Amino acid sequence: MTDDRPNDAPPPRAQRRRSKRSATLDRQSNGDVEACAPMPARPMAAPREIAIFDREALLRQLELVYGRSYMFDDEVELGLPQPSLSSEEQLRLDKLRWLADDERGPLRPLLFGSxxxxxxxxxxxxxxxxxxxxxxxxxxxxxxxxxxxxxxxxxxxxxxxxxxxxxxxxxxxxxxxxxxxxxxxxxxxxxxxxxxxxxxxxxxxxxxxxxxxxxxxxxxxxxxxxxxxxxxxxxxxxxxxxxxxxxxxxxxxxxxxxxxxxxxxxxxxxxxxxxxxxxxxxxxxxxxxxxxxxxxIAPPLGAELLSITCRVVTDAIAQTGGAVASPGEEVIARLARAHPRQIKRIVQLALGYAAGAGRCQLTVADVEAAERLAVGSGKREPIGFLQARG
Missing domain, CATH: 3.40.50.300 (P-loop containing nucleotide triphosphate hydrolases)
Known part of the structure; x- marks a missing residue:
């Protein structure tokens, strides 16, 4: 077939692409590596979620129980026959179905810092x-x-x-x-x-x-x-x-x-x-x-123990709905001598002593009375981290 194009006509598009590719190969063979340097690889994005269980294994277990593929909502809509199982195996099937029907599927998001x-x-x-x-x-x-x-x-x-x-x-x-x-x-x-x-x-x-x-x-x-x-x-x-x-x-x-x-x-x-x-x-x-x-973790001492005691007392006072005023430093210091596990109990008992006396503020006497009740009146070794001064 003859080519009727004028002598000065441009070559067809496919031929131009081949010519361009040939020129690139020629530059490579001549050591012109800069023109064909590979693009830097983009870092892979970290996965945002993972599967917390194997869904395929779950569906295989359902298939073993049913003797066929599990049909999800169609089990009820189509009135498909259900397996006859012991009570223990039925409970297991119910759990498998619950897991398979969970709209969230197996994927759960990972935690990312913020x-x-x-x-x-x-x-x-x-x-x-x-x-x-x-x-x-x-x-x-x-x-x-x-x-x-x-x-x-x-x-x-x-x-x-x-x-x-x-x-x-x-x-x-x-x-x-x-x-x-x-x-x-x-x-x-x-x-x-x-x-x-x-x-x-x-x-x-x-x-x-x-x-x-x-x-x-x-x-x-x-x-x-x-x-x-x-x-x-x-x-x-x-x-x-x-x-x-x-x-x-x-x-x-x-x-x-x-x-x-x-x-x-x-x-x-x-x-x-x-x-x-x-x-x-x-x-x-x-x-x-x-x-x-x-x-x-060392036992809290000094300022740390006072800080913890303040937190416990603040939480206990908050439960009174503002009916009791925040205690002063003397009360906090006295409470800090108790074992941290007992501070909350002592505060609650002390609030009762204050209320019984018609007061809306704790005193050291309330704390001491509550402590005797909480730990018993018998003589015991000191249990707190802070010791009373002689």
């Missing part, structure tokens, strides 16, 4: 002055999240100190500052670690899904705070090794897919924030100590 978090942590630091070290540790993690644009990353923390110094209160204050839910579990009264983490199969009497997994499902984020209170007092069944079960939660490579033995569905616990409290670290196995960032 200035609001830092402001709330600053308030928590003032309210819990003897926990400044751990609050500052959390604050630095929040700051790092802000700078890097990545999700909040906090290692498992152990708050170590004597009873009554506010470890549980501080843990809940930190969770509130981060804007996430807190699941508090008393290890001292727990008798079934397997139930706590993994649940039990339906062959067990009273079987249910794991407590931690339920807490994760109930939270609004993939990063609730798991508070393991008095972890050094963990007692379980004779043949169970509770700390070995907990080990799976502390190890990220294992906690990302922990099988719930009740639902037979893997859960991702790798992003939960773990805060444990203990009075005696020596009671913990070494392999647990090695996986916890231990922060020793």
């Amino acid at each position: 200035q609001v978090m830092r402001d709330r942590l600053a308030q928590a630091r003032l309210a819990c002055p003897n926990f400044a070290t751990v609050v500052d540790l959390i604050d630095r993690a929040v700051a790092l999240s802000i700078v890097t644009g990545t999700a909040l990353a906090i290692p498992p923390i152990l708050l170590l100190g004597p009873p009554g110094i506010g470890k549980t209160h501080a843990s809940k204050a930190i969770a509130a500052a981060l804007g996430t839910a807190v699941q508090a579990i008393s290890c001292a009264t727990n008798s079934d670690c397997q139930q706590l983490v993994c649940g039990h199969p339906t062959s067990w009497r009273g079987a249910r899904m794991g407590v931690v997994n339920e807490a994760l499902l109930g939270a609004d984020t993939a990063q609730p705070v798991l508070l393991l209170d008095e972890i050094d007092k963990f007692e379980s069944h004779r043949d169970e090794q509770p700390y070995h079960v907990l080990l799976t939660v502390f190890e990220p490579q294992n906690s990302s897919a922990i099988m719930d033995d009740y639902l037979r569905v893997p859960f991702n616990l790798s992003q939960i924030i773990i805060v444990a409290t203990a009075n005696d670290a020596d009671r913990l196995p070494q392999f647990i100590q090695d996986r916890l960032l231990m922060v020793e």
Whole structure:
């Protein structure tokens, strides 16, 4: 076929593209690498949410129960036959269906640092002055999240100190500052670690899904705070090794897919924030100590104790609806001599003494009378952190 184009006509568009590509290749062969330098790779955006359970595994479990695919709302609308199950298996099926029908699905948002978090942590630091070290540790993690644009990353923390110094209160204050839910579990009264983490199969009497997994499902984020209170007092069944079960939660490579033995569905616990409290670290196995960032909390003294006492008294006075005036410094100082766990009780009793005398303000005499009632009139060794001067 002849080309009827004039001699000075431009070549077709496709031919121009080929010519341009050929010129580029020629420049490459001549060492002109600047013209074809690769574009810098854009950094991958950090994921904003993760799946907290395996939805495909969930649907497989439903398919095994039904012997066919689960049809969600169509199960009722189409009048599809339902499996005949024992009461235990029916309860399990109800839980599987509830999870499958949850409109939120498996995805939950991660926590990202913000200035609001830092402001709330600053308030928590003032309210819990003897926990400044751990609050500052959390604050630095929040700051790092802000700078890097990545999700909040906090290692498992152990708050170590004597009873009554506010470890549980501080843990809940930190969770509130981060804007996430807190699941508090008393290890001292727990008798079934397997139930706590993994649940039990339906062959067990009273079987249910794991407590931690339920807490994760109930939270609004993939990063609730798991508070393991008095972890050094963990007692379980004779043949169970509770700390070995907990080990799976502390190890990220294992906690990302922990099988719930009740639902037979893997859960991702790798992003939960773990805060444990203990009075005696020596009671913990070494392999647990090695996986916890231990922060020793000293008993509050002096100004710290007065600050804590003021907070407790202020909260108690607020519950009176303004009927009682704030106490003076003498009353606060006298209350600070009591054990922190008993201050709230003493204040409540002292308010009764004041009301009985027709007064709307606490006195030192009210506090002393309330303390005798609270701790008994028998002679005891001093229980407070501040000692009365002779």
